Amino acid sequence: MTCPRRFFQFTQMRLTMRRTGVVLMVGTLLLGCEPDDPELPEIGLPACGDLSPVTVSAVDPSATVTEIASPSEIAPNDRVGFPEDYRDDFFQFYVFDRFDAQLISYVCANEVAANTGPDEDYPYGSLLLSETWRPVMDEDGALAVDDDGRLIRGELAFALLMRKEPGFGEDYGADRSGEWEYVGFLPDGSYHTRPEESASCAACHTMGAMGERDFVFRTNVHHLPDRYARTDPVEEGEIGISRMAYHPADHTVSVGETVQWENSTIDETAHTVTGLDGSFGSDPLDPGGTFSHTFTAPGRYEYACALHPEQMRGVVEVTED
Numbered sequence: 001m002t003c004p005r006r007f008f009q010f011t012q013m014r015l016t017m018r019r020t021g022v023v024l025m026v027g028t029l030l031l032g033c034e035p036d037d038p039e040l041p042e043i044g045l046p047a048c049g050d051l052s053p054v055t056v057s058a059v060d061p062s063a064t065v066t067e068i069a070s071p072s073e074i075a076p077n078d079r080v081g082f083p084e085d086y087r088d089d090f091f092q093f094y095v096f097d098r099f100d101a102q103l104i105s106y107v108c109a110n111e112v113a114a115n116t117g118p119d120e121d122y123p124y125g126s127l128l129l130s131e132t133w134r135p136v137m138d139e140d141g142a143l144a145v146d147d148d149g150r151l152i153r154g155e156l157a158f159a160l161l162m163r164k165e166p167g168f169g170e171d172y173g174a175d176r177s178g179e180w181e182y183v184g185f186l187p188d189g190s191y192h193t194r195p196e197e198s199a200s201c202a203a204c205h206t207m208g209a210m211g212e213r214d215f216v217f218r219t220n221v222h223h224l225p226d227r228y229a230r231t232d233p234v235e236e237g238e239i240g241i242s243r244m245a246y247h248p249a250d251h252t253v254s255v256g257e258t259v260q261w262e263n264s265t266i267d268e269t270a271h272t273v274t275g276l277d278g279s280f281g282s283d284p285l286d287p288g289g290t291f292s293h294t295f296t297a298p299g300r301y302e303y304a305c306a307l308h309p310e311q312m313r314g315v316v317e318v319t320e321d
């Protein structure tokens with residue numbers, strides 16, 4: 001990555017010592033890289049807030065943008081921060097319809113990040129914001145889709161952010177994912193994941209997205225012409241594997257029934273289905289791979305992915321009848 005123009009940003013914070021009343025000024029110097037031409041037409045991406053109109057007659061068309069309140073309680077150790085005007089200032093990065101988990105990831109990026117080429121690492125100053133939406137359901141309780149077959153944003157559940165700056169991430173220790181730090185907000189502006197809890201974010205981005213993608217899972221989707229990807233709905237009686245999770249993670253069957261797991265092709269990551277009691281288990285399943293097991297005795301069968309045991313857990317309840 002070449003940098004045509006570098007910039008310095010000095011952020012300062014006032015700390016007042018409670019007992020002595022002494023005021024300390026603490027500052028951080030950020031060194032960033034500005035893209036060659038920051039003009040919007042150069043990027044050619046829609047603004048984050050340009051939501052495509054909802055055009056489905058059977059569905060309540062009141063699916064509107066939910067605002068995230070300004071974060072009310074910023075922790076002093078939050079170095080990610082919340083970009084209040086991101087709907088105007090950020091660009092659409094990609095949309096990922098998760099038919100299996102019944103969620104939508106609507107991801108926006110600031111200008112620096114949105115300009116990053118497919119084989120480049122993200123420059124310092126990159127900020128990615130992933131809104132997780134609950135989709136609109138139709139009258140029968142099934143997932144509603146628009147004229148393009150896409151899920152429709154109903155309700156904003158939370159927003160996750162990652163920011164890359166020099167030296168970021170050192171507090172995450174072994175979980176560190178390059179120089180990114182993470183934080184999450186709920187729509188009321190309070191924390192979904194506080195800075196001091198966000199090592200778990202780094203851990204999953206390290207395991208799943210790895211260094212060659214600069215720890216950003218769906219860089220490749222951003223570079224597709226329509227910046228769109230989806231996971232298929234899970235078949236009745238099946239358990240899907242995607243996004244470092246089992247869908248559904250809780251599944252109930254009757255004695256004698258067979259359960260099939262299928263690893264989605266979307267993540268390009270191998271996973272296993274490994275019973276914690278050792279009574280069943282798969283080899284590593286490549287993307288698209290399946291594994292089946294017939295449960296012959298009632299009970300509660302917990303399992304995990306042997307390759308990602310901290311992140312990926314599930315349970316099958318087997319009942320008598």
Ligand code: HEC
Pocket residue numbers: 096105107128129130160161162182183184193198200201202204205208209215216217218219243244245311
């Ligand atoms: C279980 C694994 C996992 C954990 C934990 C996790 N993520 Fe992610 N994250 C993903 C996956 C997979 C994607 C790709 C988009 C999708 O599948 O919805 C993603 C996408 C993102 C994106 C959009 C950029 C990208 O990588 O494609 C941001 C921003 C993000 N996550 C932030 C966070 C934050 C903040 C946390 C902690 C609160 C967090 N993530 C925790 C798996 C995880």
